[in-house]
Amino acid sequence: MDSYVFFRVGKYNFAIAIKQVVEVLDIVKTQILPKTPQFVVGVANFRGEILPIIDLTTMFKLNSTDELDKRYIVVLKYFMENTESFLGLSVDKVLGVSEGKVEELERLSQMPLQQVKQYTVSGVQLGDDFAFLLDIDGLLQAIAMEIMRYVNSKK
Amino acid sequence: MNPDFKNLFILEVKDLLQQFESDLIDLENSPERQELIDEVFRFVHSIKGAAGMYGFNEIVIIVHNLEEIFRKIKQGNLQIDKKIIDLSLHAKDLILRYLNVEKTPNLSEDLQNLIREFERLNPELKDFNKRFNKTSENQKTYYIIFHPDADIYQRAVNLTAIIEDLEGLKYSLVKPFEAHKNPEKFDIFWEIIAYVDDLAELDQIFVFVQDEVQKKILCDCNAFELQGFKEFYQSLGENFSADRYEKLRNFIQDQLKQKLQKQENQSVGQSADSLEVKEQSLNYVRLPAYQLDNLLKYVSQLITYNYQLQVAIDKSDTNQVKIISQTLQTLISEIKDYTLQLRLLPISVLFRSYNRLVRDLAFQQNKKVRFIIEGEDTMIDKTYIEKLYTPLLHIIRNAIDHGIETPQERIEKNKSPVGTIKISAYQSQANLIIQVQDDGRGIDLELIRKRALELGLLQQDEKLTDQELLKLIFSPGLTTSAKVDEISGRGMGMTVIRTAIGELKGEVEVDTEPGLSTTITIKLPVTLSIIETLHLSAGGINFLVPVFNIVSVEKLPVSQIQGIKDGRIDFRGETVPVLDLNKFLELKDGQQYDKRVLVILSVGQCKYGVIFDNVHGQISAVIKNLGAVFYALDIFIGASILGDGRIAYILDPFKVYKC
Structure with a gap:
């Protein structure tokens, strides 16, 4: 069984394979990145590297359930277009790391969330509950598409 | 002498030579610029002293000649013209050859010719050059028979001293033979083979016995440096015969021929392009001292934090360990970036090396070309510089050969008789862009179409857009040049360019306005810059x-x-x-x-x-x-x-x- 990082966005649980996660940060100081959609929180200085941060709550059009004064950043490292980059995902709460078994959503008797359908095809059992497993490549492509659409609309 | 110093000197001179070359070309275009003449003097002074110190005597001669020529120019007694620039560029090439290889074929001949030309411009140089000629032209290996008369002792000649002097020469073989087997009469003669810089050296030894000496020249070289010469001499045996001279002479001629052949074979590989010279020098990076100071500062910070970390660990202060470890990570990432920066060089190193090429090719083809460099401060990784040299060379050659028209043709087209080739570099998003633009005749799309049909790259009824047609020029074998010559036009140039740029994960684009211009754009990915x-x-x-x-x-x-x-x-x-x-x-x-x-x-x-x-x-x-x-x-x-x-x-x- 593989290990996953589990976190909460709105009232839903999500999971990302741990091999794609660099680390989890507490809230960091960000600076806005002009000309980007609302879900782009901004950029942060992550040990001398540029870390752009995406708010998954906004991106997934969900509402944070509790009045959270604190958010967590899940830092990913990814390769695209021959370059290595970092991306931070801002989430409501990180639940922890544990092993899990991947199942088809139907077998978990769950319907995929409409907003995240294109990058969640499976789920991971999490105790009595379960989490949507994020397909990172699909998520990154969706983010890139959204940004491109936004930039072009502003031209 | 520490060989490292000598290598450093060679590297430094190579840098200076490149600057010298571009100064000369600038000077040719604007002879009124006094500061460029001053640059030439600065160049001469920077290398003259050190060249002598490291034993590059020929280089001393060349720069001295240059200095005297430019002194006359500065005084207004000589006008800068193509001839002077040609000679100076030739002088630059010779200096480079003397720096690179011990001896290349015709090197000393080329040097003699150059010096003769310089003397024609400034006869005062003859005196200086004569002193130097003594050491090069009079180098000969002599075959001598010294047969003293029987009365040599009565004349109070110190025979022992003569033989000792001969044996004491740096390069000599002295062998006695008995002339007659008559023990009552003194009759011995010596066979001497000697190499000297100056005949006077020998004449001095034989000053009292001149009539008893027969001299013949074996070669205009130092036979002792030839492989197996001494062994061959020994193999001639202990008995004298008249054909010993002939045998020695033949041996030397054979050896010289072989040596020359070997050198020629070597030089074919290396002189084809001066590129090799470039690559050698690029294996070193010279840094401003402050960059090393900065590195040292980083290292001392590392040491401090490491010490603090040890203290925190000893105290089991987990919080403190966390904080220091984060600081360390930031520091290490900074050091990584900084170290990578040290590999970057300004692209001017690359661009300036084409100055000369443009000049020489334009003259060869009776064209007038102005070469403009833009964005030469753009920093680029040094591996790129090496790999871009050849593709850019092809692009620039193409521009001169196929792009720029002859002055008459340009005037007829209402263009300035002087064509322009502009090479520029700049940074765009995550890309380094290099552009070569010429204001020549552009690319004839119809001709590409025709050639592509001939080569079967295109079907008769196929319709292509202009952009698609332009892409075809990267196909092997496709050339729009009517004649194939030594410069370009074999139709392989563009293929070479695309392959080389492809290896760097870059892209090449061609754009043309028929009759007006051609632009080649190279786009390279830049991971760090x-x-x-x-x-x-x-x-x-x-x-x-x-x-x-x-x-x-x-x-x-x-x-x-x-x-x-x-x-x-x-x-x-x-x-x-x-x-x-x-x-x-x-x-x-x-x-x-x-x-x-x-x-x-x-x-x-x-x-x-x-x-x-x-x-x-x-x-x-x-x-x-x-x-x-x-x-x-x-x-x-x-x-x-x-x-x-x-x-x-x-x-x-x-x-x-x-x-």
Whole structure:
């Protein structure tokens, strides 16, 4: 069984394979990145590297359930277009790391969330509950598409 | 002498030679520029002393000759013309050859010819050069029979001293033979083979016995340096015979021939292009001292933090360990970036090496070409410099050969008789762009079509757009040149270019306006690079703008900025568009300013203004990309981290506003 990082966005649980996660940060100081959609929180200085941060709550059009004064950043490292980059995902709460078994959503008797359908095809059992497993490549492509659409609309 | 010093000297001279070459070419175009003549003197003085110290006597001769020629020019007694520039460039080539190899074929012959030409320009040089000629032209190996008369002792000649002197020569073989087997009569003669710089040396030894000496020349060389010479001599045996001279002579001739052949074979491989010389020198990087000081500063910080870490671990202070470990990580990442920066060189190193090529090729083809370099401060990884040399060489050759027309042809077309080739480099988002543009005849699309049909790359009824047709010129074998010559036109050039750029994960594009121009654009990925920028701010956010594109920076009262009509402003008699960055990027800032900053940017032919809130100063910025998902956000080349840890966005002047 593989290990996953589990976190909460709105009232839903999500999971990302741990091999794609660099680390989890507490809230960091960000600076806005002009000309980007609302879900782009901004950029942060992550040990001398540029870390752009995406708010998954906004991106997934969900509402944070509790009045959270604190958010967590899940830092990913990814390769695209021959370059290595970092991306931070801002989430409501990180639940922890544990092993899990991947199942088809139907077998978990769950319907995929409409907003995240294109990058969640499976789920991971999490105790009595379960989490949507994020397909990172699909998520990154969706983010890139959204940004491109936004930039072009502003031209 | 420490060989490292000698190597350093060689490297330094190679750098100086490159500068010297481009100075000479500039001088040819604008002979009135006195400061360039001063540069020549500076060049001569920088290498003359050291060249002598490291035993490069020929180089001393060459630079001395150059110095005297340019002294006459400075005094107004000689005019700069093509001949002088040709000779000086030739002198530069010879210096390079003397630096590189011990001896290449015809080297001393070339040197003699050069010196003779210099003497023709300035006869006063003859005296100086004669002193040097003594050491080169009179080098000969002699075959001597010394047969003293029987009365030699009665004449009070010290025979022992003569033989000892001969044996004491640096290069000599002395062998006695008995002439007659008559023990009652003294009759011995000596066979002597000797190599001397100067015949006077031998004459001095034989001064009292001149009539008893027979001299023959074996060769105009030092036979003792030939392989197996002494062994061959020994193999001639102990008995004298008259054909010993002939045998020795034949042996020497054979050896010389073989040696020359070997050298020629070697030189075919290396002199084909002076590229090899370049690559050798590029294996070293010379750094400004402050960069090493900075590295040292980083290292001492590492040592301090490491010590603090040890203390915290000893105290089992987990919190402190965490803090220090984070600081260390930041520091290490800074050191990584900094170290990578050390590999970067200004692209001028590469661009300037084509100066000479353009000049020589243009002369060869009776064309007039002005060579313009732009953006030569763009920093580029040194491995790129090596790999770009050949593809750019092909592109520039093509431009001269196929692009630029002859002066008559250009005049008929209402163009300036002097053609222009412009090579430029600049940084765009995550890309390094190199462009070669010529204002020649452009590419004949119909001709490409015809050749492509001939080669079967195209079907008769196939319809292609101009862009698609242009792409065909990268196909092997396709050339639009009517004649194939030694310079270019074998149809392989463009294929070579595309392959080489492809290896660097780059792209090549061709653009042409038939009859007017051809532009070749090379786009290379840049993983790490550094860019000279101006640090500005707007709406509380930091921005960096490449210095290369900045025309002017001006602080203006806010009232004047509010008065700008229709987003246009007068700048040096030109009306240019202006955009307010705060509005353009939808930045919010509560702060009020009395004055704001107008920066005029230039991109190609187009100029425009951008208004910022404040200007802070010039920064060398390490470009960091925002990540591939932000690819569409092309108004930023990337971002950079300022000294205090804040982030600044690097604006791409090519994308912020499009004229």
